[in-house]
Amino acid sequence: MKFTLKDYQEEAVREVLENLRDSRAFWRDRNRKTAFSLTATTGAGKTVMAAAVFEALFHGDDNYDIEPDPGAVVIWFSDDPSLNEQSRYRLLEASDRLSISDLVVVQSTFQREVLEPGKVYFLNTQKLSKSSLLVRGHNPDDEGIEKDGQIRLMPDSRSFTIWDTIQNTIDDPALTLYLVLDEAHRGMRAATGAGEKTTIVKRLINGSGPVPGIPVVWGISATVERFNAAMTDMTGRATLPNVVVDSAKVQASGLLKDTIILDVPKEAGQFDTVLVRRGTDKLKEISSAWEAYGKQQDDAGTVLPLMVLQVPNAPDHNDIGRALDTIFTQWPDLPEDAVAHVFGEHSTQTFGRHTVPYISPERVQESTWVRILIAKDAISTGWDCPRAEVMVSFRPARDKTHITQLLGRMVRTPLARRIPGNERLNSVDCLLPFFDEASVKDVAKALMSGGDGGDDLPGRRVLINPVELKPNPSIQETVWDKLLSLPSQSLPKRHARPVKRLTSLAHELAVDGLLEDAGKAAHAEMHKVLDGARARYKTEIETARKSVLTVEGKSLKADLKGGGMSFDDFLEEADYAVIEDAYRRAGRAISPDLATSYSDYLARNEGDADDMEAALIEAHVTIGALGLVPGIRETLEAEAEKLANQWLTRFRVDIKNLSDERQDVYRQIREMSANPMDVDLARPTSWMQPTTIREANGSETPLPSFERHMLCDEHGIFPEDFNSWEGEVLKSELARAGAVAWYRNPSRASQDSLGIIYEDGGEPRIVRPDFVFFVQQDDGTVVADIVDPHGIQFGDAMPKLKGLAQYAERFGEQYRRIEAVAKIGDRFRVLDLKEAATRASVSTTTTIKALYESEDAFDYLP
Structure with missing residues (x-):
């Protein structure tokens, strides 16, 4: 892929490939047709995800641990040729493994007996209409070319209509035909309506006459309901789990x-x-x-x-x-x-x-x-x-x-x-x-x-x-420095690959001139790790080598005279193909690039210099054995994660001096970690903010306005519609001695929003505290306070509070106060999360109301 996929895109591609794998097995093993959809909101990059799927389907992909399907044929269907052309262009734009010849626009002159594997064919309803040259002369009720003793004439004397070609492709046991219905481009809407477009789409899915339905239907849709509605009257087809992209992750x-x-x-x-x-x-x-x-x-x-x-x-x-x-x-x-x-x-x-x-x-x-x-x-x-x-x-x-x-x-x-x-x-x-x-x-x-x-x-x-807000000119630079020094966190990556993350980081560091030959340095360090692992797991590796070098099996001996049968074990030496298969599998575990560089390293340092071919084969055997020892992969990934984090810390200041575009590249690499990572806050330069409340009767009331916010309008004020007790907290904090500024932490996932990791139901999530207040002390230094009005009525209130407590334990020294405020009855109560005893109570308590009513909390006073 030319593009680095977002985390949610990788997850979706993985799930789609799993569905396609299962669909292929259903069709080849049971002659069972299937359907499922990929659902993602507008702008999620559905075509980019499709490009990654096609690359893996046609060529295999180590990241997804998938082998190529040599018989895969794809029809991409929509109801507009210009939309097909745009989709084709985007696939080419996103992929570096799909060529122009792999993406075939079916024209009126198209003629093939069978569709060719490894290609995506773009079709639209116009090409399959009764007036199209591709289908003229075709009767879907015909049982064959000959009917009533007469040969059916084909358009332009061609041998096959497009329906014949589709039928022949489905009937070919070596091929699997996949139909992609681009519902977001109106392809599936026809299936729930009336008219010729409906007939065409249903014929593709259900089949008609001698032409069977296409075995695998993959709908790319904006909403899962629309796809499911279209599939309700589709016959003889099992539905697999739909792949639904989380809209929050897209935004x-x-x-x-x-x-x-x-x-x-x-x-x-x-x-x-x-x-x-x-x-x-x-x-x-x-x-x-x-x-x-x-x-x-x-x-x-x-x-x-x-x-x-x-x-x-x-x-x-x-x-x-x-x-x-x-x-x-x-x-x-x-x-x-x-x-x-x-x-x-x-x-x-x-x-x-x-x-x-x-x-x-x-x-x-x-x-x-x-x-x-x-x-x-x-x-x-x-x-x-x-x-x-x-x-x-x-x-x-x-x-x-x-x-x-x-x-x-x-x-x-x-x-x-x-x-x-x-x-x-x-x-x-x-x-x-x-x-x-x-x-x-x-x-x-x-x-x-x-x-x-x-x-x-x-x-x-x-x-x-709305009104545009800019940085408040009355806020001194020391306050901005304090805001930008506060630690924020990012969500971990579900399917992290630490070695790939390290090599990606090394590449970018070399591109920016921050670390010369960073790629070689990264691989050299990983070679040392693998050398150490070979010594540590010597016994396990010797056992694994025997597994790589031999093929075990059983042979059946049948006694035709006596009618008895027996199984005898056999053991044969592995040939080159078996060794290479073990090597490729190990490469998927430790990364293909590292497997290549380590095999060269072993061949040069431990192999026969006079026979490098044999030395490489021996190195491939060793690497194949390494891939069979689980502890080695765990050790390698831990060390790769450690080195990447060391480099990110070492070059942190240099990276901050790069352009936004380059910093964003490193941000994505930082977030490729399986563990929550610390990230820097960006300096806000422009916010858009509403100025009025619209009442139910249509009248307008100006929003309450506040001074001393980090961003403001031309009059120095910040308009905001707080709930009653958020407003009370704000007024109380601004009334404290030394209060010089405050920051309404954005609730959106932007780089200028302070995020804190918490866990809810086993899933990591982000909470964004409402307020950060800044106070100038007597010695002139500026300190920061997190004061979060913490509603207890929500189901995730307790997990969020625990996340805030864990953040306070780790980063408490960078704040004067970290407090969670809640309204219990008619009183405001507060938990001081910088207190170790309070954090201990938060970690063990299951009822948040009881926690605020306990001695761990105290009345919140200005």
């Missing part, structure tokens, strides 16, 4: 923008011109912000944002022309040829005095000359443009679905990562001139679930008419 990954800003008029009326001007100003501002960020980072990719003008399906071209006039008046430096459209009419269109060319949706992202894109709803599904940062929609309020679908395509982060501390660059703007605040709530609700009706996306905020 936390940084692939999706954290904030969607909705601008609506404060009152009813026609405000299209006003909001077009405002949208143009936002485009100018975000363009300047990206330009400044690119200059600051030096190596950051250039982001040229665009604005989408979304119009009704039957738009007035003069209205569009007036909107373009407004844009060019507001931004005179914008080139006249910076406009394109994606209408169904694939021809140049005239809008007022403006002549605007057509561009295909999949080309918009790369065509950086496009800064204004005019669209209807054709691109609301199956199209992504991460640099689309602003949208002005002329859709009326009744078109909420069209708006949310298109906005759902605009939520990918332009650089495929979160910009540390800059919420402005992690957001997308939508201006709705024909909406009121009541109707826009439905849009906001849909966007909170990714626009697909699934689970909410934790960490994503939808803000209506």
Whole structure:
């Protein structure tokens, strides 16, 4: 893969491959057809995950411990050829093991008796319709080529229709045909409707006439409910567990923008011109912000944002022309040829005095000359443009679905990562001139679930008419230094591979010039570990070598005369193929790269210099034996984890001096650990914050405002809607002597949010304390206090409290106070987690209310 998969993507790929393995066994061993889905919210990278699956399916993959399937054939099906082309492009973009020839777009001239293994064939409903040359002359009820004594004529005198080809592929015992239904691109929706599209999809799944259903169906869907509904009337097919990607992990990954800003008029009326001007100003501002960020980072990719003008399906071209006039008046430096459209009419269109060319949706992202894109709803599904940062929609309020679908395509982060501390660059703007605040709530609700009706996306905020906050100029730098020194934690990786993590770190350190020949140094250290393990496990390795060098089995002897049978043991020397199989299996355990370098090391240092081929074979035997001794892998991984952590600590300051992009690479490597890792906080530079409370009757009330926050608006205030006792805690802390600043710790998974690990039901999770307060002591030093209003009514309250206590035990010296406050009856009670006795009670108590009522807690007083 050209891309490093996110943790959730690796987990999903692993589960999909397990399902495909089981599906293949069901089909080959029992002639049983199967189906399952991969469900992930918009922007999760479903096509990238599919690319990783195809690589492993066709070529095998040591990371997933999977051998290649030499008979694998894939049909990728959707209902739109342009969407297929975009999916094909993304697969090529993501994979370094799939070539152009492996990804075949089935054209009308296509003709094969059997589909070729190791390839993905792209089909769509148009290619399988009755009028298509690929199927013309085919009757699904025919029992064969000959019917009523006459030979069925094929289109263009070809020998096979596409249905014949599919049937022959399914019937070939050496092949396994997999059908990928790209439901997110509308492929599966047809299966629950009526008409020819429905018939085509059902025929692929259920079969018809002599053509059987495709053995394995893998649906890639936005919501599992939609796929399950489509599969309800599918016959003779077992369903395997669906692979569902946790939406919280998707949002936390940084692939999706954290904030969607909705601008609506404060009152009813026609405000299209006003909001077009405002949208143009936002485009100018975000363009300047990206330009400044690119200059600051030096190596950051250039982001040229665009604005989408979304119009009704039957738009007035003069209205569009007036909107373009407004844009060019507001931004005179914008080139006249910076406009394109994606209408169904694939021809140049005239809008007022403006002549605007057509561009295909999949080309918009790369065509950086496009800064204004005019669209209807054709691109609301199956199209992504991460640099689309602003949208002005002329859709009326009744078109909420069209708006949310298109906005759902605009939520990918332009650089495929979160910009540390800059919420402005992690957001997308939508201006709705024909909406009121009541109707826009439905849009906001849909966007909170990714626009697909699934689970909410934790960490994503939808803000209506917010204000931008910048660093508070009245806060002294020593306070910022204290904030950035506070230790934060990241979630561990479920399927960590410490040796791979070490070699990845070594590569990046060498790229940045921080450690010369880091890769050689890493492998040399691991060679020493393996040498030590060979001495420590000498007896076990000798036994394992015999297992590698011999093949044990049983032979059946049948006495034909007497009718008796017996089994005799046999023992044969292993041939080269058996030795290499053991070597490859060991390579998967200790990492293929390390297996290669260690075999070369053994051959050079312990082998016969006059016969290097024999020396390498002997080295492969040794490594194959090492892979059979469990303790060796455990020792190796522990030492690899230790060395990687030492290097990360050693080069911590150097890494912090790199660009955001390079720091993000090291952040991902740091988080590849199987253990929770300490991470640095990023300095926040821009937050978006709501300013009003919308009441049920539609009226607005300004949010309470507070001073001395680390970020503020132009008036020095921070607006926030706290619950009653959060507000009480805040007021009490700000009233304390020496209080100089406070920090509303973001609840989202951003680099400027302080995270603390806790365990709930055996799963590691992150709690983010509400407040950090800063106090200047008499000697001028600045100290930090965590004061967390801790609600006890939630099921995870006790696990979170235990996590906070463990954090206090480890990092308590860096804080003056670490306290958890709860309201018990009419009183506020507090637990001082810097006290060892209190932490001991937290670790043993199961009832949180009793804990706050015990002598370990005391009344919270300002």
